[in-house]
Amino acid sequence: MDKPKEECGIFGVYGINEAANYVYLGLNFLQHRGQESCGIVSTEGISLYKQVGVGKISEFFDDEKLNYLKGFRAIGHVRYSTTGSPTLVNAQPITGSTSKGALAIAHNGNITNANLIRNELLKKGEVFHSTSDSEVVVHLISHAPSENLVKAVQWALSKLEGSFALLVMTKDTLIAARDPMGFRPLSMGKIGDTIGDIGGTIAFSSEDSAFSIIEAKKMREVEPNEMIVINEEGVRSLQILPEKPKTNQCVFELIYFAKPSSNLFHTSVYEYRFGIGKKLARLHPVDADYVVPIPDSGIVSAIGYSMESGIPLALGLIRSHYIGRTFIEPSQKIRDFGVKMKFIPVREIIENKRIILIDDSVVRGTTSRKIVKMVRDFGPVKVHMRVASPPVRYPCFYGIDFSTYEELLANKFATMEEIAKYIGVESIGYLTPETLFGNDTSAVSGDFCAACFHGEYPTPLNQFSKDGFEQEIKQKYFGYSRNS
Numbered sequence: 027m028d029k030p031k032e033e034c035g036i037f038g039v040y041g042i043n044e045a046a047n048y049v050y051l052g053l054n055f056l057q058h059r060g061q062e063s064c065g066i067v068s069t070e071g072i073s074l075y076k077q078v079g080v081g082k083i084s085e086f087f088d089d090e091k092l093n094y095l096k097g098f099r100a101i102g103h104v105r106y107s108t109t110g111s112p113t114l115v116n117a118q119p120i121t122g123s124t125s126k127g128a129l130a131i132a133h134n135g136n137i138t139n140a141n142l143i144r145n146e147l148l149k150k151g152e153v154f155h156s157t158s159d160s161e162v163v164v165h166l167i168s169h170a171p172s173e174n175l176v177k178a179v180q181w182a183l184s185k186l187e188g189s190f191a192l193l194v195m196t197k198d199t200l201i202a203a204r205d206p207m208g209f210r211p212l213s214m215g216k217i218g219d220t221i222g223d224i225g226g227t228i229a230f231s232s233e234d235s236a237f238s239i240i241e242a243k244k245m246r247e248v249e250p251n252e253m254i255v256i257n258e259e260g261v262r263s264l265q266i267l268p269e270k271p272k273t274n275q276c277v278f279e280l281i282y283f284a285k286p287s288s289n290l291f292h293t294s295v296y297e298y299r300f301g302i303g304k305k306l307a308r309l310h311p312v313d314a315d316y317v318v319p320i321p322d323s324g325i326v327s328a329i330g331y332s333m334e335s336g337i338p339l340a341l342g343l344i345r346s347h348y349i350g351r352t353f354i355e356p357s358q359k360i361r362d363f364g365v366k367m368k369f370i371p372v373r374e375i376i377e378n379k380r381i382i383l384i385d386d387s388v389v390r391g392t393t394s395r396k397i398v399k400m401v402r403d404f405g406p407v408k409v410h411m412r413v414a415s416p417p418v419r420y421p422c423f424y425g426i427d428f429s430t431y432e433e434l435l436a437n438k439f440a441t442m443e444e445i446a447k448y449i450g451v452e453s454i455g456y457l458t459p460e461t462l463f464g465n466d467t468s469a470v471s472g473d474f475c476a477a478c479f480h481g482e483y484p485t486p487l488n489q490f491s492k493d494g495f496e497q498e499i500k501q502k503y504f505g506y507s508r509n510s
């Protein structure tokens with residue numbers, strides 16, 4: 027599918043028997059955030075037990091693997107590789123024996139200065155086992171000047187640039203942290219009333235709606251720049267940097283990545299998508315018989331569009347949820363069926379009708395084009411497209427895998443008419459970066475990163491170049507120098 031690749035999901039529990047089973051359930055809920063590899067590490071206070079593998083949670087784990095994961099604390103990870111290759115060696119949680127003891131790390135995000143840190147550590151004789159940016163965290167903790175684990179983690183995290191939502195577990199401590207700008211989400215929940223003993227359990231999750239599957243209640247979000255430490259002494263909150271920078275949470279989490287049932291960045295994902303759907307209707311009205319969402323991620327915005335415009339919503343495309351990995355190697359002919367394996371049009375909704383297709387985002391436009399062609403085969407009178415986000419024009423450096431500058435549809439054509447012609451619709455309408463925030467959404471403009479839409483990156487670009495040259499990175503990722 028032509029969507030930016032989701033990054034990763036992390037889930038952890040502290041203080042409950044069969045902790046690994048709880049993490050297994052939580053990760054199942056977070057599976058939409060990464061399907062390439064998965065893993066869980068647990069502890070009963072003596073040793074760390076680890077199971078990581080390639081594939082989805084339900085494909086990799088079985089009773090035997092879960093029974094091996096002893097203990098009452100566990101952290102887990104589902105991964106789509108944003109840096110590092112998608113192999114077993116990069117599956118998480120990562121474990122390591124450090125000067126502060128054995129520990130495990132589950133990381134969601136992209137550490138933008140990982141290569142610089144890695145090169146420094148290689149010069150000091152360190153050996154790396156993976157190509158993942160997350161491994162540098164283990165090495166930094168080991169190199170930290172303090173012998174105290176909490177201080178060592180705080181020191182290591184203060185050296186990182188880019189995005190991280192992180193769980194660090196040793197045999198007696200669980201630490202949860204969000205990077206100082208808060209790019210990626212992380213929430214804290216609890217089961218029971220007491221904390222940290224057998225009567226109460228703390229849980230952490232990339233998305234809070236995963237708590238319901240283990241009957242945990244959300245307590246609050248881990249805030250940007252915050253480190254929460256849980257051990258026998260109780261629960262403590264610390265700051266990573268003494269001075270917190272401006273918050274820059276990823277607005278694409280609200281637009282596409284997170285489930286509509288989640289609430290993150292103090293914003294309901296459902297209400298957000300509903301609100302921008304309403305804005306889209308006001309910004310780009312058009313006469314039609316039906317508003318038709320492209321499932322699943324376009325559904326809530328389509329409801330908003332329909333309510334605001336008064337045009338009835340109809341499920342004119344039904345998604346097949348059961349076509350995924352198969353044990354047969356599909357022939358090229360079958361592969362060419364493409365979107366037809368994912369979506370089935372409903373003739374009664376489309377034939378002889380004027381319809382408005384609603385999608386959450388368009389990246390390269392290749393899938394949109396195929397969907398429109400498939401819809402046209404069912405004989406509509408007119409097909410319009412409305413997109414509940416602005417045109418994606420710039421690459422992301424904070425953990426989301428977009429296409430290259432040249433591949434992005436919005437950079438290929440100069441006008442909306444040209445884009446509409448390419449996709450095969452009568453008209454197309456997007457939101458603008460400004461309309462992502464403010465009324466009808468509870469998202470506050472200043473608290474969010476929207477760099478992939480407007481190109482105003484919240485961090486200097488030169489940190490992404492190994493030699494620190496901004497021109498080099500502009501040339502590499504934008505294909506031209508934006509200041510020249």
Ligand code: SF4
Pocket residue numbers: 209275276277278279421422423424425426475476477478479
């Ligand atoms: S550039 Fe876009 S995808 Fe990347 S963090 Fe910012 S808003 Fe999210």
